[in-house]
Amino acid sequence: MTHFHETPEQQRLRASVAELAGRYGLEYFVAKAKSGEDTTEVWEEAARAGFLGVNIPEEYGGGGAGLYELQIVAEEFAAGGVPLLFLPVSAAMCATFIARAGTEEQKKRWLPGFADGSARMTFGVTDPAGGSNLHRIAATARRDGGDWVLSGRKSLVSAVDLCDAMMVIARTGDATTGKLRPALFIVDRDTPGLSYEKKPMVFTAATGQFDVTMDEVRLPASALVGGEDGSALRALFAGALNPERITFAAWSAGLGRYAVDLAVRHARERRVWNTTIGAHQGLSHPLAMAKINLELARTFVQKAAWLYDNGQDISGEVANMAKYAAGEAAIKAVDQAVQIHGGYGLDEEHLVGFLYPMVRVAHLAPVSREMLLNFVAEHTLGLEKSY
CATH class of the missing domain: 1.10.540.10 (Acyl-CoA dehydrogenase/oxidase, N-terminal domain)
Structure with a gap:
């Protein structure tokens, strides 16, 4: 209940x-x-x-x-x-x-x-060429005696420089067959053959993004997580990607709340004519709408987390919906907060402008809004797959 x-x-x-x-x-x-x-x-x-x-x-x-x-x-x-x-x-x-x-x-x-x-520990999922398509993972893992040997590249991996290890998804077996047999491995950051380079990004964040290269990275058998029988992909969504989407949705909703708080404070204090700017419906109504949409999104994020904890979100449907709802609500809230600040919304003193690129990430990571809509169209509505 x-x-x-x-x-x-x-x-x-x-x-x-x-x-x-x-x-x-x-x-x-x-x-x-x-x-x-x-x-x-x-x-x-x-x-x-x-x-x-x-x-x-x-x-x-x-x-x-x-x-x-x-x-x-x-x-x-x-x-x-x-x-x-x-x-x-x-x-x-x-x-x-x-x-x-x-x-x-x-x-x-x-x-x-x-x-x-x-x-x-960070997570390396995306291959440079594959993007959101997990069926185009090019990174490979082959057996060599009792060891595994990994080769390939990963892009947009967070905070490699701060981590002790990286969890990597790679394809086992023949990478040219087109059949996805993914497996996951824990790779210590100082493992020979693993190198990484920071990727310049346009948004301000304390967490860097990196390109990672694995050149014949040798790992013990104990580095394998979750088996190699093809069940790793299902386990990946249930045990990693869905929790990340729900937590990221909460992160997005929090940013939206912070933006609304900044906007409300400014709207209460700023006077341009005879009243505070918060008295003008052209500003107060969009701000009220942002608050309502954030609360709706938060409610669904909490539902998604509750269902996950109680073993009721098998398909990941609500995780994807929560991620979409929170991302949409947050970016609109930040946009309205910047608008209420006027020109001050983009100066460094008022800080609200720094939320723009942060919240924009919520439309792109860890999965784009388009892929979320694809999921709902196919799996929830039963429409023909479009990709």
Whole structure:
């Protein structure tokens, strides 16, 4: 049975994360991003408070809660002006996948570190040529005795420089047959043959994006996660991609909330004629619409997380819908917040303009809005596949 209220524990978690984020804020985040630094202080405080491992089983040092609690953490950090873009990658994708599909050895090796913040892992999915098409993965993994040997490239991989390892999806067997037999591997960052180069990006973020090259990277058999029998792709969506989409949706909704808060503050204080600009319906109505759409999106994100925690989102339908709804609501909220600020919306002092490229990412990553619509058209509406 679903409920439209959060438990006292969830409410306390939300308030605690909001308090921590509020002590840093967007000014701190932008300063870190512009100087090319990581938000280490926030990450370490979040780890000490137990926020990073809230969804990790207690037996491995985590909080023993679920994805619902993790989306609270992602949303409240973003709503406080500290949008931790890497949180959906390390905590939602990697930690959840290892907890669900990893061996006991892998769980003991990684999950306690995820929980206390001492370990980070990124995820390499996209091949340069394949883009959103997982059936065009060109990275290969072949057996060599008891080892695996990986070759290929990955693009737009987050925070490689800050991570201990990268989880990589590669094709096993003959890469020329067209039959997808994906497998996932954990690759330590300092493994011989692995190299990476930072990719210049136009948006301001404390998390860098990288191109990764794997040149005959040799791994032990224990690096394989989730098996090699073709079931890895199903496990990838259930254990990694869907949690990432839900957490990223919460991140987007948090950014939208922060933008609305900035806009409301400005609209209450700014006087151009005889009243505050917030009294003009040309500004107040779009802002009210942004608030309504954000609340609708947040409700669906929370539903998606609840369904996931209770094992009811098998297809990933609500994860994709949540990602779409939050991305749409957030970008419209930020656009309206900039508009309310007028010319000040694009100056550095008022900061709101820095939210533009951040929230634009929500239309592109971790899956584009077009692919989300393709999914709903095909799997929910039953229409003919268009791609």
